[in-house]
Structures are given as structure tokens and as C-alpha cells.
Amino acid sequence: MSDPLVLTPEQEALADSVGRYCADHCTEEVQRAGSDAFPLPFWRGLAELGVLGLTSPSEGGGAGEVCAVAMELGRACAPGPWEGTVFAARTLPDAVASAVASGSRLVSFGSPPLMPWAPLAGVFVETDGVQAWLARPAGEVTPEETLGNEPWGRVALERVVPLDRVREATDLSHVALAGYLWGAGRRVLDTAAEHARTREQFGRPIGSFQAVAHPLVNAGLGLEAAHKLVLLAARALDGAHCQASGLAAAARLSAGRAATEAAFVAHQTLGAMGYSVEGPVGHIAQRIRHLSVVPAHAHGTGEQVLTMYAGSGRT
Amino acid sequence: MEFAFDEADAAFRRDLVDFLDRELADGWERSEFGLGSAVHTDFSRKFVRTLAGRGWLTPHWPERYGGGGQGAWQHFVLGEEMWKRGEPRGPQYMNVNWVGPSLIKYGTEEQKRTLLPPIARGEVFWCQGFSEPEAGTDLAALRTRAVRDGDGYLLNGQKIWTSYADGADHCFLLARTGTVADGRRGISVFLLPLDTPGVEVRPIDGFVGDHSFNEVFLKDVWVPRSRLLGEENKGWDIVRRTLAYERVGAPRYARAALVLDGLADWSRTRGLLHDPGVQEQFGEARALCEAARLLVYRVIDERAKDKEPSPRANQARAAMVQAERAVGDLALDVMGSEALAEGSRGDAQFRNSLGAGIAAGSYEVQLNLITRLILKLPKE
Numbered sequence: 133m134s135d136p137l138v139l140t141p142e143q144e145a146l147a148d149s150v151g152r153y154c155a156d157h158c159t160e161e162v163q164r165a166g167s168d169a170f171p172l173p174f175w176r177g178l179a180e181l182g183v184l185g186l187t188s189p190s191e192g193g194g195a196g197e198v199c200a201v202a203m204e205l206g207r208a209c210a211p212g213p214w215e216g217t218v219f220a221a222r223t224l225p226d227a228v229a230s231a232v233a234s235g236s237r238l239v240s241f242g243s244p245p246l247m248p249w250a251p252l253a254g255v256f257v258e259t260d261g262v263q264a265w266l267a268r269p270a271g272e273v274t275p276e277e278t279l280g281n282e283p284w285g286r287v288a289l290e291r292v293v294p295l296d297r298v299r300e301a302t303d304l305s306h307v308a309l310a311g312y313l314w315g316a317g318r319r320v321l322d323t324a325a326e327h328a329r330t331r332e333q334f335g336r337p338i339g340s341f342q343a344v345a346h347p348l349v350n351a352g353l354g355l356e357a358a359h360k361l362v363l364l365a366a367r368a369l370d371g372a373h374c375q376a377s378g379l380a381a382a383a384r385l386s387a388g389r390a391a392t393e394a395a396f397v398a399h400q401t402l403g404a405m406g407y408s409v410e411g412p413v414g415h416i417a418q419r420i421r422h423l424s425v426v427p428a429h430a431h432g433t434g435e436q437v438l439t440m441y442a443g444s445g446r447t
Numbered sequence: 448m449e450f451a452f453d454e455a456d457a458a459f460r461r462d463l464v465d466f467l468d469r470e471l472a473d474g475w476e477r478s479e480f481g482l483g484s485a486v487h488t489d490f491s492r493k494f495v496r497t498l499a500g501r502g503w504l505t506p507h508w509p510e511r512y513g514g515g516g517q518g519a520w521q522h523f524v525l526g527e528e529m530w531k532r533g534e535p536r537g538p539q540y541m542n543v544n545w546v547g548p549s550l551i552k553y554g555t556e557e558q559k560r561t562l563l564p565p566i567a568r569g570e571v572f573w574c575q576g577f578s579e580p581e582a583g584t585d586l587a588a589l590r591t592r593a594v595r596d597g598d599g600y601l602l603n604g605q606k607i608w609t610s611y612a613d614g615a616d617h618c619f620l621l622a623r624t625g626t627v628a629d630g631r632r633g634i635s636v637f638l639l640p641l642d643t644p645g646v647e648v649r650p651i652d653g654f655v656g657d658h659s660f661n662e663v664f665l666k667d668v669w670v671p672r673s674r675l676l677g678e679e680n681k682g683w684d685i686v687r688r689t690l691a692y693e694r695v696g697a698p699r700y701a702r703a704a705l706v707l708d709g710l711a712d713w714s715r716t717r718g719l720l721h722d723p724g725v726q727e728q729f730g731e732a733r734a735l736c737e738a739a740r741l742l743v744y745r746v747i748d749e750r751a752k753d754k755e756p757s758p759r760a761n762q763a764r765a766a767m768v769q770a771e772r773a774v775g776d777l778a779l780d781v782m783g784s785e786a787l788a789e790g791s792r793g794d795a796q797f798r799n800s801l802g803a804g805i806a807a808g809s810y811e812v813q814l815n816l817i818t819r820l821i822l823k824l825p826k827e
Contacts (some may be wrong), residue, residue, distance in 0.1 A: 246784050277789035279797065284787070333585035343811040403583050403805050404608040408660065409652035418654065421797060427784045 137363045139200050147200040153181055154208035163209040164415050167275070167283035170252055175212050176235040185233025187304050188221040189297070195369035195380070198304050199311045199362055206315020209416045211282075213249040215423075216241025218308040220257050222301035223264060225293075228255055240285075241305075243429040250285030251275045258289050261429040264298045265291040280422025281415065299377065303369050306380040306433070309423060310362045310387035316420050317355050317391030320413045324348060324398035327405075344401060351397040354390035361386050381436035388424035395420045456520055463503070463528050470497060471532055488614055491537025495569030498536065505543050505567045512551060512559055513567025519751035523698070523744075530701040538574070538611040542566045545692040546573045546619055550638075553677040553685050562617075562638065576606045576620035576639070576663060577686075583608075584809055586621075587631040587683065591665060593622035600624070600675070602637065602645075602668040612648045612661035615641055621686065624679050631683040636676040643668050654798060691756030693807050694764040695746045699799075700739035703767075703774040706796050707732055710774075713792070714781055725781060732773040739766040758820035765813040768803045775800030 139147065162171045178184055183201050186193035198218055205214055216239035220232050231237040237254030240247045244258060250273045258267040273285040295301075325348055328339030338344045365379035373379075395417035399406040406413050426433060452460070474490060498504045507522035508514020515521075526544070529536055536543070547566050550559055565571045582589040591604025602622055612618065618639045625633020641648070645668035651660040677685050711729060714720050720729075742763040749757060778793035779786045786793020804810035818824045 242784070246788065278787045279789065279794045280787065332581075333583065333588065338584075341811075343815065399801055400804060400809065400811065403809065404578070404660065407653050407801055407805070409654050414654055417801075421779065422787050425779050425783055425787060431783075 137360055137367070139196060139363070143196050143200040146197055147204050149181060150178075150183060150201050150204040151207070153177060154204055154210055158208040158210050162211065164281070165211055167251075167277060167281060170238075170283065171211060172235070174210070175238075178210075178212070179233060179235030184217050184235055185221050185229070187218050187301070188229050188233055190226075191221075191233075195304055195307045195366035198308050199366040202308045202311025203315040203318075203362075206312035206317075207319045209316055209319065209419060213239045213241065213253075214312060215305045215309045216248065216257065219259075219264075219301045219305040220255060222304060223257070223295040223297050224255070224266060228266065231255070242427055244289045245286045246276065246284060247273075247287055247289070248282060248284050250287050251283045256287075256289055257295070258291060259298070259302075259429045261302065261432045262298070264295045264301070266293050266295060267291050278422060280419040282419075282422065300369075303365075303377050303380040306384040306430075307362060307366050307369065310358070310365070310380075310383040313384075313387040313391040313420060313423055314355060314358050314362055316416050316423075317351075317358075317387070317394040320391075320398040320416050320420070321348065321351055321355060321394040323412050324394075324401040325352075327402055338401070347397045347400065351390070351394040354386075354393050358383070358387040358390040375440045378437050378440035381433040382440070384430070385426075385433060385437065388426075391420045392424045452520070452524070456524055459521055460524050460528065463525065466501065466503075467528060467532055467535075470494065471535060475532070475535060488537045488611075491535060491539060492569075492572075494535050495537070495539045497569075499567060499569035504536075504539070504569050505547060507543075508547060508551065508563070508567065512547075512563040519747055523747045527698050527701045530698045531705050533702065534697075538572045538615065539569065540697060541575060541611075541693075542571070542573050544697075545689050546575075548692060549619070549636075549676070549685055549689050552688070553636075555673070557673060558638065558676070571616040572611060572614055573617045573619055574609055574611045574615035574641075574661075576609055576612075576618040578608045579605060580607050584812055586686070587634070588627075589621055589623060589634065590627065591620075591622040593624045593635060593637065593670075596669060599669055599671040600637070602639070602665045602670060604665050606663040606665075607660075608651070609648075609661045609663050612641065612663050613650050613659065617641060618663065619676075619689075621682055624682075629680070633680055634682040634686070635679050636682040636685050637670055638674045638676055639668070639670055640674075643670065645669070688756055690808065691760045694760045694813075695743045695767075697807075698740075698743060699767045699803065700736045700743065700770045702799070703771045703796070704733070704736040704740075706778065706792055707736060707774050709792050710778055710781060719781060728777050728780065732770070732777045735766070735770040735773045739763065739770040742766045758816055761813045761816045762821070764808065765810060765817065768810050768813075771796075771800040771803040 157174050157177055162174050165171045185191050186197055186201065217232060219241050220239045221229050232239055232255055238249055238252050239255050239257060240250045240253035241257045242248050243260060256267040256269060258265045267289040270288040270290040273287040276284045276286060278284050328344050328348060329337055331338050362383045365383040368376035368379045398413045399417060402413055405411045408414065495504055502515045503525060505513060506515035506517040506525060507519060510516040534540060547563060550562055577586060579589050579591060593600040593602050618641055620637045620639045621634055622637055623633050624635040645666045647664040649662045651662060653660050714725065719725055746760050746763050775796045778796045782793040785791060788794060819826060
């Protein structure tokens, strides 16, 4: 590998603008908004930055751009159907895709009956991980509160039309989720490390105890590795490398595992402060654990990774 | 050491199971999900009186204080069956497991006569005033002051993460009667009625189930000398013993094993149990639950023989944490998205397992104690 594994200057600039927007607008209130109070103005602001339509064929945003944005959204613990939006913008017919890109319709993306964001969604996309369909509800949506504070719902779907570009959209959605999880994991670990530096017990900062320090280090190593893997997967996708799909799937699984570990370590470091609702890590840890669960439509992700060993990935 | 239950214990368990089947048939939600919720606590208030009526709230206490004069094992059988059902005694498990036993061991006759019978009748709730903002794991750094004042003490300070304080009648409170430099030698235990003027309780929302924590503020709270437990400045010895009871007081493995059974049913109906990876995970989680059960039994065996609390309690506690975490991970892995719905087994067990390694002494502290007391390694 002769190139350093970093974002391009253009991707960095995109990440900066999203990061600045989130710093100003993704307030604690926005991050913690209950499922009955989705912060639509925040989401529409992302649309104005071009984030929601990034992957539409006309925009031509690639995995590198998705990755750059995703990491910032994760760090900010930004709410919204990010993974589904990335998938939908790439696959949906233009008219529907533009409603998604403008933030006027939210996407519910998954396999029924339990669908993410269903109570608020204006567009339903069903997938089994291989194929996908634009769909519509065939009945009422029954809302479900969830661990990660996302409004989900149970609903039967009726398939309307099969969608194209499913493989590449799936790869991009893996990178979208992986980047988000990495960013969120980095944030909880940074918070925990700061706590370990400043919280004193037994007359010294708790970070000076190896039982506290080493788990933080190990979780950090996991995140570093996941970070490189997400960047590598993005580059492989944008360069149409034969193992790109496998790398994207691996990035999703690795980032999920690393972020989950970071959240767990943050909880042990912060003690009871970690599980108070108003505390600094609880809401992020819940979102991480939520997003790290492999949904039914992504059950092929592990096998996708195996294609790298067989050397039979996408060309 | 013999772990077969004798016929009397087995018969007791059968009676208890029948009783619980009847009493919990109506009005009791599947409450491994709701420990500490208002609904749960309300149910508990009625239930513990019924239990007390049968003599099963404090069967292990001496008869003259309202107990049944039974042994440690019967007490433990009781705890297991309760936790399997999601602990319908609610916050009462603290009273019967360690508040009462501490009073029996260290209390004056007057304290025993006035404070024990209401517990035995199921009429009162106690909470535990230990942690403070600057004294969590390092409990001996606590700063709440108790200064002699006439025939009593004046208390000033703050407690935090105090479970059930919002509904409790009394607090088993630690305060400093010596100087901070005295460390653990300057701490005393007070049996504080929470309706004393100057006590203010403010809830803190938590996301471990519906359980809420509290801050307890003490401003010029006067407590009579008759509410000091044991000797002044000797509170740490009481706490050490109390914590040994608390660590294994809640047989959390019984709840984890119950959740595991539910997950196995869930997986079986969906044809997931054929997967060798899933089987292995179930096997490992079950083994951890069973290991925790046996390590807890070893501690109860010591207690039944009236031995001093030993570091085996720390081993048992650590094993319970491992079991709860394994079941939590399994729930999310096996159930996938279905685990994310609030109130599902996956969601509930994940929340429970997060708290497991922190409440009643962090997992890391258990490991440190095992390192020193069992492996005999030098202190860091």
C-alpha cells in the first residue's frame, strides 16, 4: 500500500462542514430527542448540506464521501435514518429519491415486520440483503420504542417495484453505518478517557489504576483498527476493487464490535454516571448497541466477508 | 461441602412455588424487566405483607424478632425463587438480606425491638445511603458529617445513586464522625428515618429498566443518639460485613437463567437452535449461570455454618456479573432487531447486564479483592 490511508482534501472539507454544522445544531436536545419528537429542522439542515442526497447517482458521491460524513454524524450522535437514506438515495427512482434527499420524506429501510423509523417514514424500502423493493405499508404501523431511542414500528409491507443498484447501495450503507459507529465509539471512549484523567478516588486519578487504563487502551486499539478498515473499504469501493464488498461488510462488523467495546468500557469507567439518563455516555452507548445489532437483512454480512478469503468477490 | 438440598428445603421450595403461582397470578407483570418501577414497588408493598403473613419474609431471623428461626439455606431458597419471578419483594430484599441481619448483630435491644418487627411484617422499606459524589468505589472517602449535638448528632452532606430513597421509610446511612484523615476509622452507621426534617430526596432517571436513583441531601438533620448503630467510628466493620451479604444477597444468576430459558424458547420456535454457533453461545451462557449458582452456594454454606464472610463472596459476585453479561450479549446476538424493542428480553437483559458490573461494588474491585485475598498478590 503506497498511498496513506486518509481522506482526500475534498472529503476532509466535506467532513469539516458536516462537523461544524453538527457542532452548532446537533445539540444535546437534538441528540436525545425522544421518538415522538424527531428534530426535523436538524435533518433538513443536513439535506441542505447535500448530505442526504450524497449517494444519488446524479450526485455521484462515493464511499469516501459517505465515510467522511458518517464519522462526523457518529461523533455528534446525530439522530435520523442515516443508513437507510444512503441506501435509498442510490436505489430509488428519481422522484422519490429527491424527496428523500431534500429531507421531506424519511426512509424506513429493512426487512418487515419490524421496520426502523416506520412511524415517521414517508418511504419504505424492503430488502433481504440481496434484492430490494420500493414498498408501501399494507396496514397500520404499530409503533415500538427501541433501545437506541429510534422510533420503529411493526408493519406489513407490499412490494411496489424492485430496485436497481442494490449491491453497490448495500456496500455504501455498510460504510455509512460503519463510519457512524466508529465516530460514536470514538466519542464515548474520549469521554471515558477524560473522566479517567480527572475523576479522583483513593487520592489519585482513576486512570492511574491499570484496571481502568488497560480496557480504555484496548478499546482504543479496536477503534483504530476499525477506522483504518472503514477507510480501506471506502477506498476499495471507490476504486472498484474485487474485494470491496467483503471489506465493506467487514468494516460494518468491525466498527460495530469496536464501538460496542468502547461503550462497554466507558460504562465501567463512568460507573453509575454512565447509566444515568442525563449522563454523558448513556444515550450514545444505547445507540451504539442498537446499531451494532446485525439485522435480518444483513445476516449475509459475515458470508460477504468470507468472499475475501475465497478471492471471489465482486469485480 | 454438600450441595444437595435436604427434604425439608425441597419441601419448602415446593410450597413456595405453589404459593407464588397463586399469589403472582394476578397483577404481577413479567418483572425481570421492571425492577424498581413504580408499578413494581406498589405491588411489592402488598405482596410482602402477604409473604410476612406466611412467615416467609424473614424466615431466617430469630423468632423473637419476628423471624421464623430457619437456616441460611431456606432464606436462600426463598431468594432464588423470588429472583426467578423477577423479585416481587421489590426493595424489600435489602431489608431481609442485610439491613435486618445487621440490626440483629449490632443493634441495641431497643433498636431491635422498635425497628425489626415492622420489617418482619413487611411494613417498611429501607434504602442504603452509601455512595456520595466524591465517594463511589472509594467509599471510605465519604464526607457526609455527623457532629455530636446534645443527645444526638447533626448530619450534613449528600448521598447519590441511592436506589429506592424516593419511597423508603428509613436509610441505612454512613456518615463521618471522625476526620477525613481517619479514613475508614472515622465512619459511623445511622438508622435515619427519611421523614426527618432537613432530608431532601431528588430522583435521577436511569436507563437500567424503570429503576430510578436518587440524590439525598442532608441539611442540619438531627438524629438522636439512639439511632447510631454499633459504636461511634466503628461503622466500617459493620459495612464490610453488610457488603459481604449484599454481594450475594441478590441471586441475579437466577434471573439470568430465567431469561436464558425464555431466549431458548424464542429461538426454538424460530428454528435458530440448530445453528452450532448459537448452540455454543447458549451452552457457554448456561455454564456461566450454573458456575455462578455454585459459587454463591459456597458462600451460603459458609454462612449456614456461621463462618466469617470470606473473599469467596467476591468470587461469587464476579461470576454473577459474567453470567449476566453473557446472557445480555446472547440476547442481542440471537434476537437481532427484535432485541431492540423496548421491554423485549434482549433490551431488558442488556440494561440489566450494564448495571451488573457496577452496582454493589464494581467488577474491577471484586477482581482486586480476589487478587489480594485469594491469590495473595501484593497490593498495587
